[in-house]
Amino acid sequence: MKLTDNFTINEMTYSVTALANKIDNRPSVEVIANLKSLCENVLQPLRNHLGCAIIVTSGYRCPQLNRKIGGKPNSQHLKGQAADLVVPQKKLKEVFDYIKNNLPYDQLLYEFNKKDKWIHVSYCSNKSNRRQAIDNYAAESFS
Numbered sequence: 001m002k003l004t005d006n007f008t009i010n011e012m013t014y015s016v017t018a019l020a021n022k023i024d025n026r027p028s029v030e031v032i033a034n035l036k037s038l039c040e041n042v043l044q045p046l047r048n049h050l051g052c053a054i055i056v057t058s059g060y061r062c063p064q065l066n067r068k069i070g071g072k073p074n075s076q077h078l079k080g081q082a083a084d085l086v087v088p089q090k091k092l093k094e095v096f097d098y099i100k101n102n103l104p105y106d107q108l109l110y111e112f113n114k115k116d117k118w119i120h121v122s123y124c125s126n127k128s129n130r131r132q133a134i135d136n137y138a139a140e141s142f143s
């Protein structure tokens with residue numbers, strides 16, 4: 001099911017860890033509404049600007065999946081309000097700066113650990129967005 005032109009429910013809920021551990025990561029109606037809002041307000045406008053693929057490495061996480069990967073207990077991924085993403089064809093820092101300066105968001109993190117770097121971005125449709133941006137966030141657990 002499409003959420004916007006370039007984003008589907010499938011990619012916003014897909015998880016290798018969920019599949020490997022037989023975790024049912026299907027979203028509720030409320031979660032779907034939040035994912036759609038995140039795509040409509042942040043991810044699709046970003047995709048339109050970049051003109052190339054955005055890889056969502058983690059979108060919605062059910063509580064069981066969130067625990068399994070070591071996500072924070074209050075993570076916005078639990079509500080379908082957040083996505084972790086990379087853009088292989090662009091410099092990630094430039095993508096971060098574009099979101100920061102041009103798009104709505106609740107929390108925007110340029111995250112890294114020993115192996116990887118990625119952008120975490122969240123959006124709230126039901127309350128005002130904090131516009132908290134951190135450009136060098138050492139990930140000890142997943143936000």
Ligand SMILES: [Zn+2]
Nearest residue numbers: 083084120143
């Ligand atoms: Zn995240």
